[in-house]
Amino acid sequence: xxxxxISKALNKRFWPLLPLVGLAALTLNAGQAPLATQxxxxxxxxxxxxxxxxxxxxxxxxxAPMPLVTYKQTRPWTKAIRQAVKSRQMxxxxxxxxxxxxxxxxxxxxxxxxxxxxxxxxxxMAGDPRDAPPPPHWAAGxxxxxxxxxxxxxxxxxxxxxxxxxxxYEIVPTGFTRDMWVRMxxxxxxxxxxxHHAVVYIRPPDSKWLRRAPVGAPFTAxxxxxxxxxxxxxxxxxxxxxxxxxxxxxxxxxPGRAKFxxxxxxxxxxxxxxxNGRAASDQSSIGLIFARTPPKxxxxxxxxxxDKFVIPPGVDNYRxxxxxxxxxxxxxxxxxxxxxxRGKRFEYNIVHRDGSVEPLLRVxxxxxxxxxxxxxxxxxxxAGTELQAVAWFDNSRNNPHNPDPExxxxxxxxxxxxxxxxxxxxxxxxxxxxxxxxxxxxAASRSSQ
Ligand code: HEC
Numbered sequence: 435x436x437x438x439x440i441s442k443a444l445n446k447r448f449w450p451l452l453p454l455v456g457l458a459a460l461t462l463n464a465g466q467a468p469l470a471t472q473x474x475x476x477x478x479x480x481x482x483x484x485x486x487x488x489x490x491x492x493x494x495x496x497x498a499p500m501p502l503v504t505y506k507q508t509r510p511w512t513k514a515i516r517q518a519v520k521s522r523q524m525x526x527x528x529x530x531x532x533x534x535x536x537x538x539x540x541x542x543x544x545x546x547x548x549x550x551x552x553x554x555x556x557x558x559m560a561g562d563p564r565d566a567p568p569p570p571h572w573a574a575g576x577x578x579x580x581x582x583x584x585x586x587x588x589x590x591x592x593x594x595x596x597x598x599x600x601x602x603y604e605i606v607p608t609g610f611t612r613d614m615w616v617r618m619x620x621x622x623x624x625x626x627x628x629x630h631h632a633v634v635y636i637r638p639p640d641s642k643w644l645r646r647a648p649v650g651a652p653f654t655a656x657x658x659x660x661x662x663x664x665x666x667x668x669x670x671x672x673x674x675x676x677x678x679x680x681x682x683x684x685x686x687x688x689p690g691r692a693k694f695x696x697x698x699x700x701x702x703x704x705x706x707x708x709x710n711g712r713a714a715s716d717q718s719s720i721g722l723i724f725a726r727t728p729p730k731x732x733x734x735x736x737x738x739x740x741d742k743f744v745i746p747p748g749v750d751n752y753r754x755x756x757x758x759x760x761x762x763x764x765x766x767x768x769x770x771x772x773x774x775x776r777g778k779r780f781e782y783n784i785v786h787r788d789g790s791v792e793p794l795l796r797v798x799x800x801x802x803x804x805x806x807x808x809x810x811x812x813x814x815x816x817a818g819t820e821l822q823a824v825a826w827f828d829n830s831r832n833n834p835h836n837p838d839p840e841x842x843x844x845x846x847x848x849x850x851x852x853x854x855x856x857x858x859x860x861x862x863x864x865x866x867x868x869x870x871x872x873x874x875x876x877a878a879s880r881s882s883q
Contacts, residue, residue, distance in 0.1 A: 783822040
């Protein structure tokens with residue numbers, strides 16, 4: 435196994451977050467409350483924290499069950515909020531704090547947790563609305579600012595009430611007459627409860643991928659006549675524009691970095707729907723914000739994948755690893771680990787020449803929260819850097835999500851199968867595409883530079 439630019443089909447499900455185990459509860463010094471804490475108010479002290487750390491999900495129309503925008507909405511949840519922040523269950527974040535720093539870490543600081551607890555313990559007062567910070571501006575329906583362009587699947591997909599649904603594809607021509615650079619993007623499912631993952635691929639005009647498949651209408655692999663097309667549906671070397679799973683963040687690249695969509699490309703939506711007893715219809719879209727000036731660097735999504743494992747029945751800490759050598763220099767930006775229900779822990783490391791292992795990220799994996807982890811400081815990697823991803827699986831009875839502790843588990847699409855994919859994003863020079871990036875230079879040509 436090496437670093438691969440082949441994208442395997444993903445499979446994600448989302449159920450309500452179950453109580454987290456294993457996250458250390460932060461112990462705080464309660465003591466005697468100083469006078470100041472008795473004057474903590476919603477508008478002055480608590481609302482700024484909610485705006486910055488909670489409302490991205492806790493506002494109307496978003497994934498959290500209740501908005502925490504107004505005092506009236508928040509007051510009934512005081513106890514639950516106190517509990518959720520004290521136990522660090524909210525905001526959701528699964529990186530081991532001992533390893534690395536991440537730009538999108540939403541965790542509260544100890545003083546912020548203390549403020550919320552003290553406020554809750556002293557009457558959860560409203561205070562003076564004039565103390566409130568200005569409300570954040572959310573583009574209606576988006577977490578990124580108002581998109582420059584929204585590409586919607588042209589036809590809604592009917593989702594049955596019951597049964598397995600095969601991955602559903604919809605190919606959408608962009609109509610772009612010139613090359614475009616995407617600085618931010620966000621996938622919005624319309625039937626969120628039924629969308630367990632979505633991947634949007636970029637299909638350039640010269641790509642042969644799914645060429646005989648219908649355009650502008652939903653289809654599944656098994657409806658394609660050609661056997662090669664059916665296989666192609668599941669395997670592609672097309673560039674990933676964005677992966678969506680419930681809780682995952684949109685892409686927002688720093689100025690000077692963007693993803694590239696060649697003129698005349700199509701976007702290919704790969705949707706995994708699951709049923710929940712209620713029929714529905716989904717018409718997902720992706721919002722795009724373009725770079726105003728051509729960027730210096732192009733962002734590529736790569737992956738470290740191992741699909742050759744067998745997890746024995748009953749084993750509670752089964753280790754699977756994969757190594758890959760970076761073919762050319764690149765700047766490492768972010769990570770997105772993916773496993774299924776038996777996923778327990780996931781690590782990305784650099785293995786140095788002397789054999790020492792430098793951890794970059796360790797995630798206490800939670801299938802119901804598939805997050806991306808963006809490095810606070812992007813990391814330059816030389817050509818030849820050895821990257822390692824390690825996954826641990828819990829196939830024991832003690833794993834409450836385990837669909838079947840009796841079975842030996844191998845790679846597969848369904849959640850009762852497993853996956854081991856370490857997606858990661860890198861920035862490379864703007865004129866280098868993925869195929870060029872994977873051309874390994876020989877030692878001779880490298881040393882001559
Ligand atoms: C990434 C999205 C996200 C963010 C950020 C987030 N939440 Fe949540 N929150 C959810 C979702 C989804 C649920 C419902 C599923 C669950 O209970 O886990 C939830 C549930 C809760 C609950 C209910 C728990 C219960 O007892 O039922 C509370 C309280 C809560 N959040 C408070 C907060 C607070 C306070 C913050 C900010 C400090 C926050 N959340 C940040 C998504 C989020």
